[in-house]
Amino acid sequence: MASRPFKTMLAALGATLLAGAAAAQEPxxxxxxxxxxxxxxxxxxxxxxxxxxxxxEINKAGGVLGRKIQLIVEDNKSNPTEAVAxxxxxxxxxxxxxxMGAWSSTLTLAVMPKLEExxxxxxxxxxxxGKITVSGNPYIFRISPTSEMEAKAFTPLFKKLGxxxxxxxxxxxxxxxxxxxxxxEAAKREGVTVGVMETMDPKATDFSAQLAKIKASGxxxxxxxxxxxxxxxxxxxxxxxxxxxxxxxxxxSNSPDQLIAQAGAAANGSYHLVFFTPWFPEAVKNPDIAKKxxxxxxxxxxxxxxxTEGFRGWDGIHTIVAAIKAAGKxxxxxxxxxxxxxxxxGINGDIAFxxxxxAGKESAQNVPSVYLVxxxxxxxxxx
Amino acid sequence: xxxxxxxxxxxxxxxAQPAYAGPIFTHxxxxxxxxxAAPSFDLKRSVEQLLQHCLNALIxxxxxxxxxxxxxxxxxxxxxxxxxxxxxxxxxAYAMYMWVMVSxxxxxxxxxxxxxxxxxxxAAIEFxxxxxxxxADIDTTMLVMIGAWIALQNIExxxxxxxxxxxxxPFPASPLVLGPVSVxxxxxxxxxxxxxxxxxxxxxxxxxxxxxxxxxxxxxxxxAALMGVxxxxxYTATFALGSGLAAAAGALLGPVFVVYPTMGDLASLKAFAxxxxxxxxxxxxxxxxxxxxxxxxxxxxxxxxxxYRDAMGFLLIIIILLVKPTGLFAQKERxx
Numbered sequence: 001m002a003s004r005p006f007k008t009m010l011a012a013l014g015a016t017l018l019a020g021a022a023a024a025q026e027p028x029x030x031x032x033x034x035x036x037x038x039x040x041x042x043x044x045x046x047x048x049x050x051x052x053x054x055x056x057e058i059n060k061a062g063g064v065l066g067r068k069i070q071l072i073v074e075d076n077k078s079n080p081t082e083a084v085a086x087x088x089x090x091x092x093x094x095x096x097x098x099x100m101g102a103w104s105s106t107l108t109l110a111v112m113p114k115l116e117e118x119x120x121x122x123x124x125x126x127x128x129x130g131k132i133t134v135s136g137n138p139y140i141f142r143i144s145p146t147s148e149m150e151a152k153a154f155t156p157l158f159k160k161l162g163x164x165x166x167x168x169x170x171x172x173x174x175x176x177x178x179x180x181x182x183x184x185e186a187a188k189r190e191g192v193t194v195g196v197m198e199t200m201d202p203k204a205t206d207f208s209a210q211l212a213k214i215k216a217s218g219x220x221x222x223x224x225x226x227x228x229x230x231x232x233x234x235x236x237x238x239x240x241x242x243x244x245x246x247x248x249x250x251x252x253s254n255s256p257d258q259l260i261a262q263a264g265a266a267a268n269g270s271y272h273l274v275f276f277t278p279w280f281p282e283a284v285k286n287p288d289i290a291k292k293x294x295x296x297x298x299x300x301x302x303x304x305x306x307x308t309e310g311f312r313g314w315d316g317i318h319t320i321v322a323a324i325k326a327a328g329k330x331x332x333x334x335x336x337x338x339x340x341x342x343x344x345x346g347i348n349g350d351i352a353f354x355x356x357x358x359a360g361k362e363s364a365q366n367v368p369s370v371y372l373v374x375x376x377x378x379x380x381x382x383x
Numbered sequence: 384x385x386x387x388x389x390x391x392x393x394x395x396x397x398x399a400q401p402a403y404a405g406p407i408f409t410h411x412x413x414x415x416x417x418x419x420a421a422p423s424f425d426l427k428r429s430v431e432q433l434l435q436h437c438l439n440a441l442i443x444x445x446x447x448x449x450x451x452x453x454x455x456x457x458x459x460x461x462x463x464x465x466x467x468x469x470x471x472x473x474x475x476a477y478a479m480y481m482w483v484m485v486s487x488x489x490x491x492x493x494x495x496x497x498x499x500x501x502x503x504x505x506a507a508i509e510f511x512x513x514x515x516x517x518x519a520d521i522d523t524t525m526l527v528m529i530g531a532w533i534a535l536q537n538i539e540x541x542x543x544x545x546x547x548x549x550x551x552x553p554f555p556a557s558p559l560v561l562g563p564v565s566v567x568x569x570x571x572x573x574x575x576x577x578x579x580x581x582x583x584x585x586x587x588x589x590x591x592x593x594x595x596x597x598x599x600x601x602x603x604x605x606x607a608a609l610m611g612v613x614x615x616x617x618y619t620a621t622f623a624l625g626s627g628l629a630a631a632a633g634a635l636l637g638p639v640f641v642v643y644p645t646m647g648d649l650a651s652l653k654a655f656a657x658x659x660x661x662x663x664x665x666x667x668x669x670x671x672x673x674x675x676x677x678x679x680x681x682x683x684x685x686x687x688x689x690x691y692r693d694a695m696g697f698l699l700i701i702i703i704l705l706v707k708p709t710g711l712f713a714q715k716e717r718x719x
Contacts (some may be wrong), residue, residue: 041545172690199690204648205640208439209684216432229547232641240558240567262549265556
């Protein structure tokens with residue numbers, strides 16, 4: 001028989017205990033390093049927006065392991081030195097057990113030694129260079145395709161598109177050079193003549209010299225590998241110089257909607273390899289998820305052109321959270337172990353990792369979907 | 384590494400299972416593209432390529448010259464290591480974007496408005512920052528200008544976000560075709576306006592009373608002041624003029640390229656190279672330096688290696704400075 005004061009005391013005690021428990025339930029931090037300013041600012045912001053959508057969604061559904069998640073987004077300023085500094089800050093100061101980043105092969109490669117030093121896994125949402133997963137860094141979990149995978153996926157299309165001779169123009173970094181190598185080798189294997197292989201500085205805005213040379217080579221197709229800003233300029237300048245070759249961009253950072261808006265008529269007739277097709281969400285592997293993501297994105301009034309980048313942020317955070325759930329605790333080693341086993345229904349198909357690189361120190365690589373779309377009459381089309 | 388040793392490379396060897404779960408959308412019709420690949424060497428085509436390179440270099444050179452003369456006034460004549468030059472360039476482009484795309488002002492009205500805004504911003508920088516630093520050593524001034532550069536770039540980033548903007552131009556989309564070569568109307572317009580601005584600046588410095596006062600002030604400040612020259616106004620006017628020219632380059636090129644906050648970095652770098660190449664303070668030097676840099680880059684990229692396009696220009700600068708350390712057209716300095 002409990003007296004009234006005793007009940008009150010009990011309730012107060014219970015409340016105190018619960019409050020103490022709640023205080024211990026700090027959110028699980030996830031470090032994100034993206035280029036929010038500098039040359040890749042547009043893409044980096046889109047990825048961060050996609051990640052934020054995932055964070056909100058997961059927390060609304062109760063979080064993971066009974067705790068909320070909290071993204072700590074740092075700006076790596078499109079600069080490898082800054083990317084290293086952000087990784088160090090996230091790991092040492094914020095004590096994040098897992099990271100996502102760093103947009104572009106060069107930035108990711110710069111961060112990789114820090115992951116080994118501090119033994120923290122990183123989910124790589126955007127990066128094409130083969131080097132990342134074959135250099136023996138077991139903390140790398142990449143969900144975006146390698147240039148080699150893109151080139152393999154594209155291989156049957158050399159014949160289908162009637163490509164006889166191809167030129168290559170790539171941005172002069174790990175991303176561009178890696179893609180040019182893989183696609184030109186794939187072309188040679190298919191009996192396609194490789195014409196000129198040109199590069200451009202990642203910051204360059206004028207490609208007239210390269211285009212004049214490409215025009216003179218007389219190829220029927222030009223493969224371009226760089227980010228959307230340079231592709232926009234390139235399409236305009238190719239039109240100015242009356243380049244008749246068909247332009248195909250690789251790498252998935254080509255935001256066709258942005259090209260249509262900014263390059264206008266010059267974008268017509270160009271082909272783009274993309275990793276998500278928001279124009280036809282019904283056609284992807286997990287259409288319900290894709291549709292839901294597109295709806296959430298539009299609800300936020302984010303730039304529609306950013307969907308093809310933003311989805312990576314969403315896929316990345318969901319994959320990380322699935323691993324935290326499987327690990328049962330938010331610790332780097334446990335998450336690293338758990339990531340190997342995750343199976344996540346992502347916007348870009350089902351995400352699961354396979355091993356790449358030297359035995360014993362393998363990195364993880366996902367096998368994503370790749371799509372080829374064409375811009376025609378100011379619209380993205382598929383055939 | 385990716386050879387026989389590795390177990391699964393990208394899941395591409397998993398027997399009958401297709402490597403890619405997702406479909407590949409393709410365009411099956413063979414659109415465009417010539418069926419017969421041309422022979423690898425073709426004299427006619429080579430000549431056409433050379434002509435196109437030369438035309439490109441000429442057009443590019445006009446822009447470089449415009450960037451160069453603005454900076455040669457500030458860096459060469461005023462001796463201010465002006466790190467904000469590139470930011471004035473992007474400011475001009477954003478001003479153009481604001482007038483044309485946001486306010487809907489006519490392109491040809493927006494252009495002088497954008498340049499005017501650049502002149503005002505330049506005057507403000509001189510008035511607020513440099514005036515206080517007159518007589519300060521070059522390192523202090525340099526640090527302040529680096530600060531101003533970073534601040535301006537971040538303000539642009541904050542106001543306009545990092546997404547590149549494009550400006551509609553009233554010029555026809557199809558290029559001007561001259562036999563085997565072609566050039567866009569917009570770039571031709573830029574070239575003509577750039578030459579006009581260069582000529583006007585040259586005339587202003589060498590033929591007007593204001594120009595004479597500018598030259599006098601930077602030759603000998605004290606004597607000029609004693610002769611009744613308002614040296615404070617001359618400092619502001621010169622910095623504003625140089626800034627206006629940078630803004631003009633940005634306003635002209637914004638519609639040709641796209642507009643983004645860091646666009647000024649490369650422009651700034653090239654401008655410094657051109658000024659040093661042409662000789663500090665020389666307008667003809669900066670003009671010719673601009674064209675030399677453009678030809679070197681274009682031909683270097685076309686015939687040697689496009690990866691080293693920017694290095695070509697700097698290689699040439701090193702060679703010229705070894706032979707002539709003061710640049711091609713350095714003004715004689717009075718000593719003592």
